[in-house]
Amino acid sequence: MMLAPRLLRLLAALPLLALGGCAALEHGVMNHAGPIAASHWHLYVIVGVVLVAVAGPVLLLTPLIAWHYRLSNKRHAFRPKWDFSWTLEGLIWIPPIGIVIGLSVLLWDYTHMLDPYRPIASGQAPLEVQAVGLDWKWLFIYPDEHIATINRLTIPAGRPVHLRLTSGTVMQSLLIPRLAGQIYAMTGMVSQLNLAASHPGVFLGENTQFNGKGFQDQKFNVVALPPADYPKWVGQARASGHPFDADDFAGLFHKSSPSQPVVFSSAPPHLFRQIIVRSQETGS
Amino acid sequence: MTDGILPAVLGRFEWQSLPFVRAWEHPNASEIVGAGAGAVVIIGAILVAALITRLGKWRYLWSEWFTSVDHKKIGIMYIVLAFVMLSRALIEGVLMRMQQATAVNSPGFIAPDHFAQLFSTHGTIMIFFMAMPFLTGLINYVMPLQIGSRDVAFPVLNSVSLWLTAAAAALVMASLVVGRFSTGGWSGYPPYTELAFSPGVGTDYWIWAVTLGSVGSTLTGINFAVTIYKMRCAGMRLMRMPLFVWTALCTSILMIFAMPPLTVATALLALDRYLDFHFFTNDLGGNMMNYANLFWLFGHPEVYILILPAFGVFSEVVSTFSSKQLYGYTSLVIATAVITVLSFTVWVHHFFTMGQAADINAAFGIATMAIGVPTGVKIYDWIWTMFLGRVRFTVPMLFSLAFMMTFVLGGFTGILLAFPPLDYLAHNTLFLVAHFHNMLIPGLLYGMLAGYHYWFPKAFGFRLDEKWGRISFGCWVLGFYLAFMPLYVLGASGMARRTQAVFEPSFRPWLYVAGIGALLLAGALASLFVQLWVSVRDRKANRVFAGDPWDGRGLEWSISAPPPEYNFAVLPQVNSRHPFHDGKRQDDPYAPPRAYEDITLPRNSMTGPAIGILAAAAAFGLVWHMWWLAIIGALAISAVVIARSFARDVEHTISADEVQRTEQRWLRAAANAAPIPRELEMTSANQGLAEVSA
Ligand code: HEM
Ligand SMILES: [Cu+2]
Ligand SMILES: [Cu+2]
Numbered sequence: 017m018m019l020a021p022r023l024l025r026l027l028a029a030l031p032l033l034a035l036g037g038c039a040a041l042e043h044g045v046m047n048h049a050g051p052i053a054a055s056h057w058h059l060y061v062i063v064g065v066v067l068v069a070v071a072g073p074v075l076l077l078t079p080l081i082a083w084h085y086r087l088s089n090k091r092h093a094f095r096p097k098w099d100f101s102w103t104l105e106g107l108i109w110i111p112p113i114g115i116v117i118g119l120s121v122l123l124w125d126y127t128h129m130l131d132p133y134r135p136i137a138s139g140q141a142p143l144e145v146q147a148v149g150l151d152w153k154w155l156f157i158y159p160d161e162h163i164a165t166i167n168r169l170t171i172p173a174g175r176p177v178h179l180r181l182t183s184g185t186v187m188q189s190l191l192i193p194r195l196a197g198q199i200y201a202m203t204g205m206v207s208q209l210n211l212a213a214s215h216p217g218v219f220l221g222e223n224t225q226f227n228g229k230g231f232q233d234q235k236f237n238v239v240a241l242p243p244a245d246y247p248k249w250v251g252q253a254r255a256s257g258h259p260f261d262a263d264d265f266a267g268l269f270h271k272s273s274p275s276q277p278v279v280f281s282s283a284p285p286h287l288f289r290q291i292i293v294r295s296q297e298t299g300s
Numbered sequence: 301m302t303d304g305i306l307p308a309v310l311g312r313f314e315w316q317s318l319p320f321v322r323a324w325e326h327p328n329a330s331e332i333v334g335a336g337a338g339a340v341v342i343i344g345a346i347l348v349a350a351l352i353t354r355l356g357k358w359r360y361l362w363s364e365w366f367t368s369v370d371h372k373k374i375g376i377m378y379i380v381l382a383f384v385m386l387s388r389a390l391i392e393g394v395l396m397r398m399q400q401a402t403a404v405n406s407p408g409f410i411a412p413d414h415f416a417q418l419f420s421t422h423g424t425i426m427i428f429f430m431a432m433p434f435l436t437g438l439i440n441y442v443m444p445l446q447i448g449s450r451d452v453a454f455p456v457l458n459s460v461s462l463w464l465t466a467a468a469a470a471l472v473m474a475s476l477v478v479g480r481f482s483t484g485g486w487s488g489y490p491p492y493t494e495l496a497f498s499p500g501v502g503t504d505y506w507i508w509a510v511t512l513g514s515v516g517s518t519l520t521g522i523n524f525a526v527t528i529y530k531m532r533c534a535g536m537r538l539m540r541m542p543l544f545v546w547t548a549l550c551t552s553i554l555m556i557f558a559m560p561p562l563t564v565a566t567a568l569l570a571l572d573r574y575l576d577f578h579f580f581t582n583d584l585g586g587n588m589m590n591y592a593n594l595f596w597l598f599g600h601p602e603v604y605i606l607i608l609p610a611f612g613v614f615s616e617v618v619s620t621f622s623s624k625q626l627y628g629y630t631s632l633v634i635a636t637a638v639i640t641v642l643s644f645t646v647w648v649h650h651f652f653t654m655g656q657a658a659d660i661n662a663a664f665g666i667a668t669m670a671i672g673v674p675t676g677v678k679i680y681d682w683i684w685t686m687f688l689g690r691v692r693f694t695v696p697m698l699f700s701l702a703f704m705m706t707f708v709l710g711g712f713t714g715i716l717l718a719f720p721p722l723d724y725l726a727h728n729t730l731f732l733v734a735h736f737h738n739m740l741i742p743g744l745l746y747g748m749l750a751g752y753h754y755w756f757p758k759a760f761g762f763r764l765d766e767k768w769g770r771i772s773f774g775c776w777v778l779g780f781y782l783a784f785m786p787l788y789v790l791g792a793s794g795m796a797r798r799t800q801a802v803f804e805p806s807f808r809p810w811l812y813v814a815g816i817g818a819l820l821l822a823g824a825l826a827s828l829f830v831q832l833w834v835s836v837r838d839r840k841a842n843r844v845f846a847g848d849p850w851d852g853r854g855l856e857w858s859i860s861a862p863p864p865e866y867n868f869a870v871l872p873q874v875n876s877r878h879p880f881h882d883g884k885r886q887d888d889p890y891a892p893p894r895a896y897e898d899i900t901l902p903r904n905s906m907t908g909p910a911i912g913i914l915a916a917a918a919a920f921g922l923v924w925h926m927w928w929l930a931i932i933g934a935l936a937i938s939a940v941v942i943a944r945s946f947a948r949d950v951e952h953t954i955s956a957d958e959v960q961r962t963e964q965r966w967l968r969a970a971a972n973a974a975p976i977p978r979e980l981e982m983t984s985a986n987q988g989l990a991e992v993s994a
Binding site for chain 2: 039040044055063071087092093095101109116119120124126128133189191196197199202204207224230231
């Protein structure tokens with residue numbers, strides 16, 4: 017009936033629409049900007065191609081068979097009692113099992129390769145950053161540089177970054193789609209994420225786990241600087257003359273998003289630990 | 301106790317709990333929408349009540365419906381509830397789509413807090429108060445007829461389950477009028493839903509609604525499983541049961557084992573909130589990861605609770621409308637059973653991003669892909685059922701075909717999500733939202749609607765209007781694609797779910813398309829109501845009293861439409877998988893039996909509605925800290941249960957004479973009806989008697 021042509025037309029229109037809407041996809045993993053996200057995208061493509069082959073037969077057979085065997089078509093055989101064939105049975109059980117086994121190998125490998133905790137192989141030591149999810153902002157502490165920022169993660173392009181995450185409030189999830197997958201940040205616990213930008217640029221980062229009415233505002237930019245500019249930025253930050261003090265600590269737990277990113281010229285050495293411990297005390 | 305009597309009576313209630321007062325104080329779009337919704341609930345309730353009073357139908361409703369323990373009436377009431385709740389949740393879905401489409405770099409018309417209530421109620425209602433009642437209602441109506449039984453194993457318990465579900469749904473409706481609903485989503489993750497972050501009544505509404513609903517579903521699961529194990533008619537061996545009964549059995553088993561973890565999770569959360577426990581709090585050793593595990597230990601089997609009955613419907617529909625027996629019956633049974641078992645082994649895929657070891661994620665990812673195999677097998681079984689058949693494109697069949705093609709796309713993205721690394725990117729984004737709607741709209745809603753169109757003539761004695769059915773079908777399919785395909789793109793572009801505002805202009809065109817799709821879906825639901833109206837209006841022309849409008853195969857088609865209260869005058873005896881199909885071909889299925897006997901059936905009982913009303917009152921008391929109400933409600937429920945156990949006069953008998961009269965009227969009608977060939981089944985020539993060929 018109407019169904020098959022309509023669906024087909026729609027399916028045909030989708031890629032066209034997608035071309036027109038490429039502007040949106042530029043913000044996602046398709047436009048990856050680092051080695052981790054690039055591997056994610058490769059995996060996407062491999063699995064996608066396999067799945068087209070898996071889904072294709074159903075998309076073709078369903079309308080074809082339904083239409084060919086329609087009641088009004090009197091030119092085909094009618095065998096109401098035919099209900100089994102070992103050959104078909106083999107065809108519908110064995111190839112899918114085979115494909116799943118094949119995909120399982122791929123899944124196992126890639127899950128280990130893209131384990132967010134796995135350090136990125138590189139000649140350079142990773143940049144250590146501690147990230148804290150707050151209502152409705154992110155605090156980034158640079159323990160080696162002794163500085164901190166709110167709602168801006170500045171990293172050197174080309175060098176791996178090792179994030180350690182926790183939350184100062186409810187559970188959150190950190191996603192930078194063009195650089196890496198996401199990981200939860202949970203109160204009283206530390207999770208880890210390894211990522212890297214392969215070239216300078218500005219990438220969107222966000223919390224994807226709903227955490228209240230400021231949730232939609234909890235976005236930040238990841239700024240990947242040319243390697244030589246990174247130390248300069250650290251120098252500027254240190255010279256900015258706004259050390260992190262007790263008021264700033266209290267401010268972290270106010271439910272708000274700053275209108276501008278904030279840079280602290282120094283951060284106390286145990287700030288990250290302090291926030292983790294704070295949550296274990298009553299009433300937080 | 302010094303602050304007087306009023307707080308003790310009213311608990312946490314204050315004037316600002318009423319949306320009308322809030323809208324008066326802050327007349328912005330968001331509050332006005334809220335007040336409008338509250339007003340619709342109140343005015344709707346008043347109108348319905350007035351109409352019933354006007355027609356003088358209260359007594360009729362109470363004695364014929366509310367207190368009925370007849371599985372058929374209970375089934376119908378479940379489905380009415382499902383449609384009411386579907387209407388609300390769908391409007392909420394449309395509102396969210398409108399908000400996001402208008403909120404690109406602008407606040408839109410719904411405030412963040414209100415938006416959060418929308419996705420929380422939408423999700424909670426769709427799962428617990430639309431999907432669950434719909435499938436429970438269908439199973440209730442159809443399964444006893446298919447196994448040749450006069451009722452379920454525990455008819456009064458069945459009524460209790462219905463009224464607990466209705467009480468829970470009423471609680472969600474009440475939150476529109478007094479107070480607010482939760483903002484924690486349908487999954488209610490702590491610590492966000494703990495007192496420290498959500499001190500208001502919203503989370504408590506959610507907790508008690510879900511708790512009552514989950515208790516009702518557990519009881520239903522037990523009831524159905526026992527019915528299927530114990531009440532099959534003579535000769536109905538397990539491997540002769542219609543596939544819908546198999547899926548009902550597997551769903552019941554899932555309900556029995558999967559609902560308790562949810563009940564436990566919400567109960568522990570309630571202990572945290574009411575009695576200062578620390579199961580899931582941030583402080584004092586609480587750990588929300590335990591909640592995530594408990595919730596999804598329920599949550600994943602839940603999706604199969606939702607989808608399996610629809611698979612059963614499709615099996616019946618495809619076989620009937622291809623005039624063929626099901627291809628690979630044994631294969632389908634095995635696939636269903638495998639899915640049932642495997643569904644308990646994959647729950648971690650809902651939180652691959654929680655930081656566990658790669659080994660664990662990989663193992664659960666592989667288990668998740670493994671479920672794809674039996675699911676794929678089922679789709680092929682339906683395709684091969686059509687093969688060499690004679691396919692008729694009735695509305696239920698159209699839904700089945702649309703399901704097969706659409707569901708495959710959802711399966712496609714499901715396998716993508718089963719890869720933990722890909723899930724790291726898609727989790728919590730609109731990609732995930734697109735995926736689960738891509739599974740649930742075809743895999744649940746289309747299935748339920750197919751079942752509704754397929755069995756409606758059996759339940760009410762007349763066919764639903766074809767034209768409006770097709771219009772509605774077209775809107776459901778086109779609307780789905782327009783509303784949800786763009787979300788895959790947005791999700792792949794990193795747009796988070798549950799977002800009230802959007803800051804990326806390039807998302808706008810996709811949000812517009814999705815918005816148009818959502819409006820079409822609203823049109824689809826509206827056409828269903830128009831269809832119902834038109835069909836009731838034209839019912840005389842479309843009567844199928846003889847009972848077999850589709851040349852059916854199972855026992856449910858061997859009796860009149862609507863069936864008599866006792867279902868079967870003489871309990872059937874079967875010796876094949878298609879008893880009625882074969883029966884029609886071997887001898888006259890409309891021949892009167894040798895003799896009629898008295899039939900004993902359970903008597904109506906007010907236990908169910910009483911427990912439902914009291915449970916709603918007790919839960920309302922708990923939500924608002926009106927402790928007196930909670931205590932009275934709980935005590936009264938115990939009293940009702942105890943009183944019921946003293947009831948002795950719980951059965952009534954229909955005399956053989958009356959059975960004979962009823963049956964003869966039907967047999968005469970069947971004798972006078974003209975048998976029709978399949979070409980005419982969608983016309984008013986169809987009086988429910990099938991022309992029997994080969
Ligand atoms: C038929 C039209 C429907 C529309 C227009 C619709 C629309 C939506 C929208 C806009 C959201 C929020 C997406 C976001 O988080 O940004 C949503 C969430 C959701 N929907 Fe639907 N939906 C529909 C049907 C269904 C059905 C049939 C089900 C289930 C049986 C369902 C279950 C859910 C669930 C569980 C959520 C997640 C709620 C949460 O975030 O906690 N929806 N839907
Ligand atoms: Cu943790
Ligand atoms: Cu799952």
